[in-house]
Amino acid sequence: MIWNFVLRNMSAGNRCINHRRRRGARRRIFDALLLTISAAVLTAGCTGTGRTGAGEDPSVSTESSGSMSKDGRISVVTTIFPPYDFVREIAGDEVNLTMLLKPGEETHSYEPTPQDIIDIQNSDVFIYTGGENDVWVEDILSSMPESDMLTLRLTDCVDTVEEEEVEGMKGSGGHSHAHETEDPQEEEESVHEIDEHVWTSPVNASLIVEHIKDVLSQADPSGSELYAENALAYQEKLVDLDRQFRNIADSAKRDVMIFGDRFPFRYFADEYGLEYYAAFPGCAGDTEPSAATMVFLIEKVREENVPAVLKMELSNDDIANAIAEATGTEVKVFYSCHNLSADDFESGETYLSMMQKNVETLKEVLN
Numbered sequence: 001m002i003w004n005f006v007l008r009n010m011s012a013g014n015r016c017i018n019h020r021r022r023r024g025a026r027r028r029i030f031d032a033l034l035l036t037i038s039a040a041v042l043t044a045g046c047t048g049t050g051r052t053g054a055g056e057d058p059s060v061s062t063e064s065s066g067s068m069s070k071d072g073r074i075s076v077v078t079t080i081f082p083p084y085d086f087v088r089e090i091a092g093d094e095v096n097l098t099m100l101l102k103p104g105e106e107t108h109s110y111e112p113t114p115q116d117i118i119d120i121q122n123s124d125v126f127i128y129t130g131g132e133n134d135v136w137v138e139d140i141l142s143s144m145p146e147s148d149m150l151t152l153r154l155t156d157c158v159d160t161v162e163e164e165e166v167e168g169m170k171g172s173g174g175h176s177h178a179h180e181t182e183d184p185q186e187e188e189e190s191v192h193e194i195d196e197h198v199w200t201s202p203v204n205a206s207l208i209v210e211h212i213k214d215v216l217s218q219a220d221p222s223g224s225e226l227y228a229e230n231a232l233a234y235q236e237k238l239v240d241l242d243r244q245f246r247n248i249a250d251s252a253k254r255d256v257m258i259f260g261d262r263f264p265f266r267y268f269a270d271e272y273g274l275e276y277y278a279a280f281p282g283c284a285g286d287t288e289p290s291a292a293t294m295v296f297l298i299e300k301v302r303e304e305n306v307p308a309v310l311k312m313e314l315s316n317d318d319i320a321n322a323i324a325e326a327t328g329t330e331v332k333v334f335y336s337c338h339n340l341s342a343d344d345f346e347s348g349e350t351y352l353s354m355m356q357k358n359v360e361t362l363k364e365v366l367n
Contacts, residue, residue: 074124074220080107081339082199083127083154085351086209089234090227091216103345107338108133108283123149124219130155131196132283150215155196157211158204161266163195163281168296197264197282200336201271202242206235237352244359245272252366256304258297260320261311264336279319289319301327308332308365314339332361
């Protein structure tokens with residue numbers, strides 16, 4: 001069974017289009033899109049978009065105004081879920097909030113729509129991750145006319161580290177997918193990329209919350225006292241979350257996590273002194289494992305005697321299932337919180353609730 005899986009994916013891997021090559025094509029399409037809608041953006045000016053928030057939640061109004069809307073609230077736009085959720089905790093209903101990434105979508109394949117660009121143009125505060133997958137954001141911001149819009153880049157809020165390839169990953173040992181780029185200059189610049197998944201550490205999340213509180217207060221001084229009060233209360237919950245993870249890591253029988261998936265948890269692993277093995281780095285576009293990677297991970301699961309193989313939410317579970325079947329273990333989800341399903345969004349899942357599930361999973365995996 002496992003070898004059928006490996007052979008099937010080796011064949012599929014030959015058809016896999018390189019992540020950076022796809023991104024180059026997407027960027028050319030985006031440039032054309034930006035030129036096409038630039039007149040519409042300028043014409044839109046400060047008119048409302050009438051768009052509802054992520055998942056079409058009617059309780060989250062996103063009428064963009066370019067400054068204070070008619071109801072006196074500022075417009076805040078975020079690209080992905082973590083800062084969206086942080087803003088909800090800090091500002092509540094005091095802001096008009098939009099998340100560009102729809103629930104259920106994959107962050108690495110997201111492409112902005114004309115309406116997304118208009119929403120960014122008309123926002124008072126725009127919060128995005130930064131890093132390689134947000135190159136399109138920098139293009140938009142550089143093309144926009146001057147305005148009073150405030151921007152916050154998450155990678156500027158914390159000390160960043162480079163994405164790394166550990167033993168066993170497809171591409172480790174000098175055979176990274178980064179070496180397949182068509183442009184030699186792009187290859188040289190992309191070998192060492194910033195790991196952009198900065199929110200996966202609760203300690204980092206608290207730093208990000210502090211910066212979001214500051215930028216909201218700058219955009220809306222009248223709400224600064226409320227923002228400060230809510231941010232502090234939320235940071236206390238993050239401190240408690242951090243304490244739970246730290247206690248588990250400090251008293252565990254083992255210190256290793258094994259993912260049959262990408263690994264966007266570098267900041268989490270570093271924070272709690274954990275080792276990890278995974279099929280791919282966090283931003284890998286090639287998600288078809290090599291035979292060597294599959295064999296390595298299977299042997300590592302047996303060697304470490306871990307009770308479960310991990311995978312991210314919203315990702316394909318074929319690799320993790322194949323490893324679990326070969327080793328007699330089970331598959332568990334470890335939440336990166338980059339996004340959530342439409343059902344989870346509607347049911348009120350949050351960064352904290354997903355991370356609390358990680359607490360229980362980590363306790364099981366490390367013991």
